[in-house]
Amino acid sequence: xxxxxxxxxxxxxxxxxxxxxxxxxxxxxxxxxxxxxxxxxxxxxxxxxxxxxxxxxxxxxxxxxxxxxxxxxxxxxxxxxxxxxxxxxxxxxxxxxxxxxxxxxxxxxxxxxxxxxxxxxxxxxxxxxxxxxxxxxxxxxxxxxxxxxxxxxxxxxxxxxxxxxxxxxxxxxxxxxxxxxxxxxxxxxxxxxxxxxxxxxxxxxxxxxxxxxxxxxxxxxxxxxxxxxxxxxxxxxxxxxxxxxxxxxxxxxxxxxxxxxxxxxxxxxxxxxxxxxxxxxxxxxxxxxxxxxxx
Amino acid sequence: xxxxxxxxxxxxxxxxxxxxxxxxxxxxxxxxxxxxxxxxxxxxxxxxxxxxxxxxxxxxxxxxxxxxxxxxxxxxxxxxxxxxxxxxxxxxxxxxxxxxxxxxxxxxxxxxxxxxxxxxxxxxxxxxxxxxxxxxxxxxxxxxxxxxxxxxxxxxxxxxxxxxxxxxxxxxxxxxxxxxxxxxxxxxxxxxxxxxxxxxxxxxxxxxxxxxxxxxxxxxxxxxxxxxxxxxxxxxxxxxxxxxxxxxxxxxxxxxxxxxxxxxxxxxxxxxxxxxxxxxxxxxxxxxxxxxxxx
Numbered sequence: 226x227x228x229x230x231x232x233x234x235x236x237x238x239x240x241x242x243x244x245x246x247x248x249x250x251x252x253x254x255x256x257x258x259x260x261x262x263x264x265x266x267x268x269x270x271x272x273x274x275x276x277x278x279x280x281x282x283x284x285x286x287x288x289x290x291x292x293x294x295x296x297x298x299x300x301x302x303x304x305x306x307x308x309x310x311x312x313x314x315x316x317x318x319x320x321x322x323x324x325x326x327x328x329x330x331x332x333x334x335x336x337x338x339x340x341x342x343x344x345x346x347x348x349x350x351x352x353x354x355x356x357x358x359x360x361x362x363x364x365x366x367x368x369x370x371x372x373x374x375x376x377x378x379x380x381x382x383x384x385x386x387x388x389x390x391x392x393x394x395x396x397x398x399x400x401x402x403x404x405x406x407x408x409x410x411x412x413x414x415x416x417x418x419x420x421x422x423x424x425x426x427x428x429x430x431x432x433x434x435x436x437x438x439x440x441x442x443x444x445x446x447x448x449x450x451x452x453x454x455x456x457x458x459x460x461x462x463x464x465x466x467x468x469x470x471x472x473x474x475x476x477x478x479x480x481x482x483x484x485x486x487x488x489x490x491x492x493x494x495x496x497x498x499x500x501x502x503x504x505x506x507x508x509x510x511x512x513x514x515x516x517x518x519x520x
Numbered sequence: 521x522x523x524x525x526x527x528x529x530x531x532x533x534x535x536x537x538x539x540x541x542x543x544x545x546x547x548x549x550x551x552x553x554x555x556x557x558x559x560x561x562x563x564x565x566x567x568x569x570x571x572x573x574x575x576x577x578x579x580x581x582x583x584x585x586x587x588x589x590x591x592x593x594x595x596x597x598x599x600x601x602x603x604x605x606x607x608x609x610x611x612x613x614x615x616x617x618x619x620x621x622x623x624x625x626x627x628x629x630x631x632x633x634x635x636x637x638x639x640x641x642x643x644x645x646x647x648x649x650x651x652x653x654x655x656x657x658x659x660x661x662x663x664x665x666x667x668x669x670x671x672x673x674x675x676x677x678x679x680x681x682x683x684x685x686x687x688x689x690x691x692x693x694x695x696x697x698x699x700x701x702x703x704x705x706x707x708x709x710x711x712x713x714x715x716x717x718x719x720x721x722x723x724x725x726x727x728x729x730x731x732x733x734x735x736x737x738x739x740x741x742x743x744x745x746x747x748x749x750x751x752x753x754x755x756x757x758x759x760x761x762x763x764x765x766x767x768x769x770x771x772x773x774x775x776x777x778x779x780x781x782x783x784x785x786x787x788x789x790x791x792x793x794x795x796x797x798x799x800x801x802x803x804x805x806x807x808x809x810x811x812x813x814x815x
Contacts, residue, residue, distance in 0.1 A: 299748070410741050410744065429746045430747065431743075431747060432743035432747055435743070435744060441710075441740045441741050443738040443740055443741065444739070445736045445738055446705050446737055446739050448702065448709065448727035448730070448755070449594065450755075451753060451755035452724045452725060452726060452755035452756070452757070453594070453755070455754070456755050457752065457753070457755075458752075458754070459750070459751070460745075460747035460752075461747070461750050462748070465750065
């Protein structure tokens with residue numbers, strides 16, 4: 226049983242069960258050492274704790290699936306250790322608000338997406354197609370690119386590990402880029418911003434390329450593109466639109482029912498394999514949303 | 521005599537005079553070689569040309585002062601050579617629209633400015649003070665910093681060549697930065713964005729630090745700050761607000777008359793010294809606006 230304390234924060238990596246005394250215990254991941262490079266099992270200990278009694282208005286739910294997302298690597302800095310590992314529910318409308326509020330693409334415009342085969346990227350691309358845009362994606366394997374083009378309807382998808390990015394941009398975006406959904410940061414983002422149109426918009430959703438680095442990497446300076454193309458580059462975390470949560474969920478549900486949006490899941494098994502799952506998605510093992518099946 | 525073809529573009533570096541035949545000739549700078557590093561006199565030739573006759577609605581004005589600005593270094597790429605050198609009038613409301621439309625600071629917020637002693641930077645800081653903000657500036661000499669603090673009322677000014685930027689930010693902006701007016705790009709901008717508050721705004725007006733480089737330099741990646749602080753980073757060129765030119769001029773005139781804004785000028789002498797003036801401002805010789813007195 227998992228105590229649902231809020232829509233985000235506290236709790237994903239926590240599994241609870243009733244014991245013979247009727248009290249409710251939970252297991253959780255506690256970070257005991259700051260990450261160096263990739264997260265390691267030895268950076269955590271799994272702690273069992275007794276949950277407080279429910280108060281009026283609180284509910285207790287059992288977690289069947291836990292979410293694993295790149296931000297979980299990036300957030301665990303600056304806390305006094307040991308501290309509970311963060312995590313969230315299995316819910317995604319990050320893509321919806323990022324596209325609608327930050328990129329606001331018009332039909333006929335071109336959208337570029339990095340981390341395009343991930344949970345958010347693959348969703349962004351499909352919303353772009355629904356809105357009548359040309360969509361090009363960058364992902365880390367040829368299989369992912371094929372999936373994006375054949376299954377999800379991307380106009381072009383390129384393997385960023387093997388493609389020449391500038392050539393890919395010329396081929397995939399002959400009218401250049403109007404909107405860029407940036408999941409990765411890094412040199413590829415500098416190159417893409419150099420290929421944008423005047424008044425282009427950039428939604429910065431993540432910086433996966435740098436999460437495992439101890440010191441932040443250096444990449445080609447962005448300011449010349451930003452000023453001479455008058456770009457607007459905006460970072461966002463989805464809880465900014467917490468009061469519009471329902472709107473995002475409804476829109477996505479409608480598109481799903483109409484068959485306009487598809488999704489893939491990468492399922493890891495077992496609460497004890499949370500760290501393995503986190504390392505996996507940072508390496509790009511997943512296509513679509515990554516989740517951990519608790520039992 | 522200078523033919524006023526538009527409010528920007530064509531022609532600042534052009535000087536005309538009546539000759540004995542009554543025709544009107546002008547001299548102009550023509551770029552014959554792409555810049556490598558600092559601009560050099562040998563990258564140009566000065567060409568004399570006969571101006572076409574005036575048509576209805578056109579006027580001819582004599583240039584007494586010509587403007588010299590950092591963007592003139594940055595713009596001269598990608599043209600088929602030889603081409604006329606760009607330039608503009610002596611008029612500045614860049615600061616007004618950058619502050620009002622991109623930073624929209626609230627009283628009590630903290631504004632950081634790089635290239636703070638330049639024409640635009642010194643203007644931005646004074647507008648910030650008028651709006652009730654805390655203002656900190658970064659400039660290239662101790663004398664400029666003293667001028668910013670003692671003459672223009674900046675709360676703090678630091679010599680970026682000798683100061684530790686992180687220490688300066690902690691001292692000058694104990695409540696961190698809400699608005700950043702970026703004239704320079706470069707590593708200092710990455711450091712400042714790392715010291716910003718959530719929902720901070722960045723107005724990217726220039727990238728002076730990289731204008732003389734043949735290939736763009738690499739600096740610490742910005743995306744982690746942009747996403748986790750949900751920053752909005754927007755580049756702009758002032759001609760976006762051409763239809764509101766009068767508004768900017770009137771606001772500045774009022775502040776000048778009320779003694780709320782002061783300005784300095786660095787005056788270079790002679791049309792033949794335009795290149796020297798351009799190199800000078802890229803090296804940071806000027807405090808305030810740089811102009812060339814034609815005669």
